[in-house]
Amino acid sequence: MLYHSTRNKNEVLSSREAVLQGLARDGGLFVTDDLERAQIDPASLKGSYMDTARRVFSLLLNDYSKEELESAIQAAYGHTFSAPEVTPVTKLGKMHLLELYHGPTSAFKDVALSMLPQLMSKALSGTGKKIMIATATSGDTGKAALAGFKDVPGIGISVFYPEGGVSAIQELQMSTQEGKNVAVCAVKGNFDDAQTAVKKLFSSAALEELARLGVSLSSANSINVGRLVPQIVYYFDAYKQLMEGGVLRAGDPIDFTVPTGNFGDVLAGYCAKRMGLPVRHLVVASNANNVLTDFLTTGVYDRRRDLVKTISPSMDILVSSNLERALYWIDGGNAERTLERMKALQTDGVYRVDAELLAKLQETFLAGFSNDEETRDAIRRAWEDEGRLIDPHTAVAWRAAERHFDPKVPMVVLSTASPYKFCRDVYEAIWGEIPGADAFAYMDALRDNTGVEPPKALAELRTKPVLWDDCTEIAGVPQYVVNAAKRIF
Numbered sequence: 001m002l003y004h005s006t007r008n009k010n011e012v013l014s015s016r017e018a019v020l021q022g023l024a025r026d027g028g029l030f031v032t033d034d035l036e037r038a039q040i041d042p043a044s045l046k047g048s049y050m051d052t053a054r055r056v057f058s059l060l061l062n063d064y065s066k067e068e069l070e071s072a073i074q075a076a077y078g079h080t081f082s083a084p085e086v087t088p089v090t091k092l093g094k095m096h097l098l099e100l101y102h103g104p105t106s107a108f109k110d111v112a113l114s115m116l117p118q119l120m121s122k123a124l125s126g127t128g129k130k131i132m133i134a135t136a137t138s139g140d141t142g143k144a145a146l147a148g149f150k151d152v153p154g155i156g157i158s159v160f161y162p163e164g165g166v167s168a169i170q171e172l173q174m175s176t177q178e179g180k181n182v183a184v185c186a187v188k189g190n191f192d193d194a195q196t197a198v199k200k201l202f203s204s205a206a207l208e209e210l211a212r213l214g215v216s217l218s219s220a221n222s223i224n225v226g227r228l229v230p231q232i233v234y235y236f237d238a239y240k241q242l243m244e245g246g247v248l249r250a251g252d253p254i255d256f257t258v259p260t261g262n263f264g265d266v267l268a269g270y271c272a273k274r275m276g277l278p279v280r281h282l283v284v285a286s287n288a289n290n291v292l293t294d295f296l297t298t299g300v301y302d303r304r305r306d307l308v309k310t311i312s313p314s315m316d317i318l319v320s321s322n323l324e325r326a327l328y329w330i331d332g333g334n335a336e337r338t339l340e341r342m343k344a345l346q347t348d349g350v351y352r353v354d355a356e357l358l359a360k361l362q363e364t365f366l367a368g369f370s371n372d373e374e375t376r377d378a379i380r381r382a383w384e385d386e387g388r389l390i391d392p393h394t395a396v397a398w399r400a401a402e403r404h405f406d407p408k409v410p411m412v413v414l415s416t417a418s419p420y421k422f423c424r425d426v427y428e429a430i431w432g433e434i435p436g437a438d439a440f441a442y443m444d445a446l447r448d449n450t451g452v453e454p455p456k457a458l459a460e461l462r463t464k465p466v467l468w469d470d471c472t473e474i475a476g477v478p479q480y481v482v483n484a485a486k487r488i489f
């Protein structure tokens with residue numbers, strides 16, 4: 001399987017090269033034109049999560065050897081997830097919940113970020129190369145990337161998160177990170193600023209400075225194809241679990257609702273569809289930063305608005321990077337038009353797609369958004385009516401799913417994080433404020449009121465020393481990465 005940029009087809013890379021490089025030189029994202037050749041018959045889905053992973057990886061990452069993939073899969077999923085199914089499907093009222101938060105850092109990012117370090121290490125092996133990873137996070141990717149890459153030989157990682165723009169627990173997860181090859185820094189700006197700064201690194205003087213140190217740059221965000229591929233697995237695996245549970249038969253349609261920020265997770269569902277999974281609709285669920293709902297309704301992508309801080313901070317994003325891949329594919333693989341749109345987004349902050357392309361997008365992608373009040377209401381209803389404790393991002397998705405639910409087609413809501421990452425907002429949504437309480441008092445109160453135990457790694461944060469309190473202006477991101485590389489290598 002070969003990969004090239006969404007913005008031009010001239011630079012062609014193998015999957016291991018694309019994984020190592022992260023982002024194309026022209027700023028585009030790596031895509032393959034051969035998804036339709038990578039078919040998986042739903043009737044053939046059986047066995048464990050690792051069996052499903054083997055199927056998907058051997059098709060999309062076929063320049064890795066069978067032995068390399070096997071050892072990566074064992075390391076990623078053999079013992080790191082607390083659920084035997086890795087990503088179990090459970091019930092939430094008349095819908096299904098795909099629980100993606102049983103990994104080491106309690107967010108769906110663990111599924112891919114347990115695998116990406118394996119893929120990078122194997123691609124690096126024997127080359128003598130060193131890699132510096134720069135990652136922007138609105139809360140979840142950062143910690144999962146730090147945990148995944150901690151002390152991986154030949155690889156360093158720096159993570160940038162918006163100051164005051166993540167939950168207290170998310171910030172502590174990152175600021176207490178140990179490891180000789182890591183760096184964690186808040187930025188004076190929002191996630192979009194951080195992500196733009198990281199993307200610009202790939203065509204900046206910092207790239208040359210890193211090269212002089214013998215270091216190449218890469219990314220652990222979902223712009224890296226090595227993040228996207230592992231996320232395709234759980235769509236197939238959810239379908240398999242529903243077949244095994246007698247909810248559907250091979251070939252029956254299925255709908256998914258995905259809480260969406262950078263569009264990587266929902267795009268993985270779209271890839272699964274193109275690979276033969278009978279996905280009918282993918283509901284794109286947003287919070288008050290509803291740029292995607294507007295786009296999928298009107299065809300106008302307009303980021304010229306203020307970013308709103310919400311109780312679902314991981315989705316506080318206005319530039320959804322992976323939409324670029326969806327547009328490339330759905331527009332028939334047209335790199336020129338993708339480039340034009342992305343240029344317009346960069347220079348004018350807006351682009352429009354024509355009615356034909358909008359109609360094609362709407363065949364698969366539906367949309368819906370919730371403000372914070374509606375999100376709190378959904379968290380409370382999930383607990384009081386269904387006995388399920390859900391995090392704010394899952395609550396946003398559940399509300400959007402309710403709006404698009406069709407009783408004839410199973411609806412799977414992606415549950416992307418443990419409610420304990422957002423214990424204050426989750427508790428307050430159900431029982432109201434505890435005056436003067438800190439995040440851990442809310443964690444305890446949530447456990448006492450629900451009987452649901454917090455993940456051990458989150459509970460242990462209360463005694464961990466803070467190791468990182470760096471903060472930089474956005475303009476300081478390149479130098480921070482270079483300095484981190486000098487320290488690490």
Ligand SMILES: N[C@@H](CCOP(=O)(O)O)C(=O)O
Pocket residue numbers: 136137138139140141142220221222223261262264265314315
């Ligand atoms: N929601 C993300 C933002 C980055 O998304 P990614 O999937 O591209 O890494 C986060 O929690 O950091």
